[in-house]
Amino acid sequence: MNKQEIINIIKAKAAGKIQYFENLIAETRASNNDTKSSMGDKYETGREMLQQEINNLQRQLNEVLNQQAVLQKITSDPSEKVQNGALVKTNKGLFYISASMGEIVFENQKIMTVSAESPLVKVMYGKKTGESFTVNSIHQTIENIW
Template identity: 80%
Template sequence: MNKEEILNIIKTKISEKIQNFETLIAETRASSNDTKSSMGDKYETGREMLQQEINNLQRQLNETLNQQSIIQKITDEPSMKVQNGALVKTDKGLFYISVSLGEIVFDDQKIMTVSAESPLVKAMFGKKTGETFSINTIHQAIENVW
């Protein structure tokens, strides 16, 4: 498994998300400035709704920036046990311990990107190839750790 390429895919996805949020915030601010009306309360309500949308987008942008700072600290060095930056194959799937971005496809394989804070990772953290763990009564065996 080429962890360097997987890490680059994740970095690219995060950069694209950041760019999208920044664009959405700029567009929403622009539309907020364009909202001119002599309707009094309706104008203020519309501006407040746009401000809430900007705040929501800003919060999502901050979460994504936090993910970016976490991913910058992860290396593609081989792992002997389940830890941040490890690629883990269990009998149920392939997991990359980094940030929670959902599923990515690499070399025709589905890889779930999961945060070290997730219950799944907490259950398998520190384990090595051949060891087992359980989460929600589902038993999994670790087949390989990269």
């Protein structure tokens, strides 16, 4: 497995999400400026709702920016145990411990990107090839670590 290519895919996905949220915030701000009127409370309520939406989008953008910062620290160095930057194959699937960016497809294989803070990773953290663990009554065995 070429971990550097996987990292590049994940970084591109993060960059795409950042661009998406920045564009959405800009569009929402523009529509907020369009609602300025002296017609009274009805428009003030609408503007406040738009401002709350901008704040919500900003929080989501900040979360993706934090994930991007985590990705910048990840290297493609091989791993012998489950840790940040490890690509882990269990009997249930492939997991890349980095930032939680959802599922990616690499060389026709589905890889789930998961954060080191996730319950799954907390249980398997530090384990090596051949070791087993159980999460939510699902038993898994680590088959390989890159």
